[in-house]
Amino acid sequence: xxxxxxxTAHPDDEAGAFGGxxxxxxxxxxxxHLVCLTSGQAATHRxxxxxxxxxxxxxxxxxxxxxxxxxxxxxxxxxxxxxALDRQDFYSVVxxxxxRIRTIRPHVVLTIGPEGAxTAHPDHSMVSVFTxxxxxxxxxxxxxxxxxxxxxxxxxxxxxxxxxxxxxxxxKRTPRRRRWPRYLRRRCASGARANPSTWLRPPAPxxxxxxxxxxxx
Ligand SMILES: [Zn+2]
Numbered sequence: 579x580x581x582x583x584x585x586t587a588h589p590d591d592e593a594g595a596f597g598g599x600x601x602x603x604x605x606x607x608x609x610x611h612l613v614c615l616t617s618g619q620a621a622t623h624r625x626x627x628x629x630x631x632x633x634x635x636x637x638x639x640x641x642x643x644x645x646x647x648x649x650x651x652x653x654x655x656x657x658x659x660x661x662a663l664d665r666q667d668f669y670s671v672v673x674x675x676x677x678r679i680r681t682i683r684p685h686v687v688l689t690i691g692p693e694g695a696x697t698a699h700p701d702h703s704m705v706s707v708f709t710x711x712x713x714x715x716x717x718x719x720x721x722x723x724x725x726x727x728x729x730x731x732x733x734x735x736x737x738x739x740x741x742x743x744x745x746x747x748x749x750k751r752t753p754r755r756r757r758w759p760r761y762l763r764r765r766c767a768s769g770a771r772a773n774p775s776t777w778l779r780p781p782a783p784x785x786x787x788x789x790x791x792x793x794x795x
Pocket of ligand 1: 587588590591699702
C-alpha cells in the first residue's frame with residue numbers, strides 16, 4: 579500500500595493547496611494522511627466566533643469535514659499557535675514531524691513551498707522548513723534517538739514535493755500588527771521593482787573594448 583503524508587500550517591491549507599492531489603490519490607487507493615500544525619485561531623475572517631478558542635473549535639470541525647470530503651485515511655491538528663510558527667522551538671517541532679514520518683512511513687511527503695505559497699504567510703514558510711528537515715532527519719539513525727529507543731525505526735520517504743507559488747497577489751498586504759522590520763520591507767520593495775520577465779534572460783554577451791585587428795576573410 580502506497581502512503582502519502584501532507585503537512586500544512588492551517589485548517590483550509592489542505593483543501594486550497596492540496597485538495598485535488600489528496601482526493602486523486604485517495605481514489606487510486608493510496609493512503610493519505612494529514613498533519614496540520616495549528617488550528618488557525620488567528621485568522622482575519624472570523625465568522626461568528628467570539629474569541630480565539632471558539633474560532634479554533636470551528637476550524638477544527640471544518641477540517642474534520644474537509645478530511646471526510648477528501649477521503650483522508652487519517653488527519654491530526656496539532657496545537658501550535660497560529661501566526662507564531664517562526665517563534666517555536668525548531669528542534670521540538672521537527673521532532674514531532676519526524677515521529678509522525680517514522681510512524682506513518684510515507685512514500686511521498688507534501689508540504690507548502692518555502693516562499694509561503696500564494697499568501698506568503700510566515701506560517702506557510704515555517705511549515706515548509708520544519709517538514710523539509712523532518713523529511714531529512716526521519717531517515718537518520720542519529721537524530722531523535724529517543725524515538726528509536728521506543729521502537730520506531732528511521733524512515734526515508736522517497737520524495738518531498740512543495741505546493742508552491744511563483745507570485746503573491748499585489749493586493750495582499752501583511753497585516754499591520756505583523757509588519758516586518760523596516761529594513762526587510764525596504765529590501766522586499768526593491769525586489770518587487772525588479773522585472774520578473776528579465777530573470778530568465780540569457781546574459782548579454784560581454785562587450786569588448788578591443789577593436790578587431792583583422793577583418794574576416
Ligand atoms: Zn494557511
